[in-house]
Amino acid sequence: MGKLRLEPKVKPLVTGEEYENLLSTLRDAQADAGDNYIYFDLEENEKAKDVKKAFLFVAEKEGISVVIRQQRGVNSLVFSFKDDQGAGGTSGGSGRMSAEEARDRILSALKNAKGSLQKSEILKDTGVSSSTWNIRIKELIDSGEVKRDGERRDTRYTYAG
Known part of the structure; x- marks a missing residue:
């Protein structure tokens, strides 16, 4: 007789460890954003679209108001944080601006x-x-x-x- 096996219907966007790493990076970036431009340099094998999606997922869950865009010509992401989180800012933390x-x-x-x-x-x-x-x-x-x-x-x- 067979054995019962359970798999999630939707694969999680990030693992628990990845979530913590992304959150730590976001918090560090946010702390330094006042006086600096914030860039996240990607590894050669990383896709900017996927990494951006993961960062935005974590930011939304944590209530961090950030706009992330890919920098043209290089394999980097640019972070822009808002000081007044939620006040007329991005809708739902999705990175979309009103x-x-x-x-x-x-x-x-x-x-x-x-x-x-x-x-x-x-x-x-x-x-x-x-x-x-x-x-x-x-x-x-x-x-x-x-x-x-x-x-x-x-x-x-x-x-x-």
């Missing part, structure tokens, strides 16, 4: 700039995704809060407030 927060971040970057900025500079400073940028910058230009100068790669943006 429309209002994206507009506020763009405006803040432009207000604090000593001159005009290019799209790439604003995206780097704000953590806003390129797809979100396209929608929000149009809204800000249409409302008169942002001024656009130039075309294509030479386009620069200034706060018009």
Whole structure:
């Protein structure tokens, strides 16, 4: 006669040990984020998408408000932590930014700039995704809060407030 065997219907995203390692890394990164840019360098065999998913899983479970994105051209992740956890920030800890927060971040970057900025500079400073940028910058230009100068790669943006 056979033997009863149990297997979970859904494979856990991370093991208990991996969870603790990821949590420790997130807490260390969060503690140092005030005065530093935070990067997580991946091993050659690691996929950024999978590691990002694991970090976001742990962050959501622990209530850590973080935006994680892959850095282009290198095998690294970039962490951006929010000081005011949950207050108008990311929805449900999923790393997704509200429309209002994206507009506020763009405006803040432009207000604090000593001159005009290019799209790439604003995206780097704000953590806003390129797809979100396209929608929000149009809204800000249409409302008169942002001024656009130039075309294509030479386009620069200034706060018009």
